[in-house]
Amino acid sequence: MDFKSSEQPTLAAGPRSEDALPATATAAVKVVVVGGFGVGKTTLVGAVSEIRPLTTEETMTQAGVGIDDTAGVSTKSSTTVAMDFGRISINEELVLYLFGTPGQERFWFLWRGLFEGALGAVVLVDTRRLEVSFDVIGRLEERGVPFVVAINSFPSAPGYPVDELRAALDLPDSVPIVSCDARDRTSSRDVLLTLMRYLQSLAMSQVS
Template sequence: MDFKNSDTIVGPRAEDTLPDTATTAVKIVIVGGFGVGKTTMVGSVSEIRPLTTEETMTQAGIGVDDNYGSETKTATTVAMDFGRISITDELVLYLFGTPGQERFWFLWNGLFEGALGAVVLVDTRRLEVSFDVMGRLEERGVPFVVAINDFPDAPRYPMDELRTALDLPPDVPMIKCDARRRASSRDVLMTLTRYLHSLTMSPA
């Protein structure tokens, strides 16, 4: 699920300008293992031309990067992806996609800084990768929702079985999605914003 955009960003376009009505901006991180669709999600949902830091994969990654389920992937994020979406006239989300390869996870701490919430993208072919990802978010105290990305050749399981397999608390939202589709990716972000709002309303 690659999102490819070879255009060179030479400066802001008119549609890239932040709306005058925006009063609240929130930083959101999109995390997950290698090849789960983070770049795709940012690219599909961003209302501005997304910034990506994808580089061509080389022989050096063989035996180092686990590309199971993404054998045809030819490029990978080495720093971050960046996009923006207006949820309402007043609320804007800044989206930061993290690199998925474990050797780049040292960059995550900087990307987590100031994040109000996160989306954990999950590939059912590699559920085990999600434990480290969620563990890092829990250590940082970053609330998150889980989005099961619907790969065509991935096994499908009932949501309650996936929740159990991921050892996910009942209050943490989990949603199926297709990261290639703008509406589906937006639904995930809406789920996250509602969850974050519910946490602010909960008694301490």
Template structure:
């Protein structure tokens, strides 16, 4: 991994920029992941959750959740002397899903974050990903301290993923772990660049 020459500007050696979408259900760690890897101060559109969200946004299992993304997150990371990734994080709540199509335009792939404590929340995310985009994706299971751990074949079956769709564990708080997940996605997108369904649902 190579850092840009300054916090503001991309290194002069960079020849290719790659747009990545970071998606997932409400509270899975999208903002955290982008913040952990970004070499610039990430752009965040977080707002404090209020009583208006009661009964709308489920915070079960998210006792420390006090803010939510209402438009997008944005970050940048230089992963080699000639390649930079631009990361666009989508809001997790259904009422903001109409933003996905615009954010997905030009992206080579999507990293889907999953929380195994609330794995059923991810089902609609995969449906929306298929409905609104045609890009390849990889699945990153964010390792929360109290989250149950499943074998890859169990997750693949539960999420109805095709064999070629990568699944990995990551800790969205840790830069090295998050970068590894992003690189896995980019490598997968290079192998399967043509628009196709990445899962069997």
């Protein structure tokens, strides 16, 4: 069957103009967003990314029953199975590439590749389920990846003083702990700025 060329759909070549890297960018940094299952990693990446984020969310099925710990997030219907990806310009020259990791333990084998080349990490925490953060933080410490902790402000989550959270998570005084709303772009951006300032302070302390 013949079709006229004018009837053929036209596909745009290359990236969308709004997704193009800013011409002023001179440096790019890889950051990973980690945390337990259902703490808001995909939400944060999507909220803060200046480009359309790449997600690998799939509908949860019976395959995860008895394997994935859904305590406290029983209403969650989808989950990240590989990674989330986004980008944000901190200023005219510095660009952050964001990689969100899957939270379920059965997908942790992917973390090695996602951590490769990462300058730092954001650990998202849900105070209703602090225990899901222990292994995540332990893995970062084992790999020597600097990180900050962001307490995601879920409506039903209890609030605790920073000192109590630091003790519960067994964190040294040097690791920043901040509150955030992963749904809010400004709040999520401030978390990333906290990480950048922390990384800068670490770099300065190594020089002095």
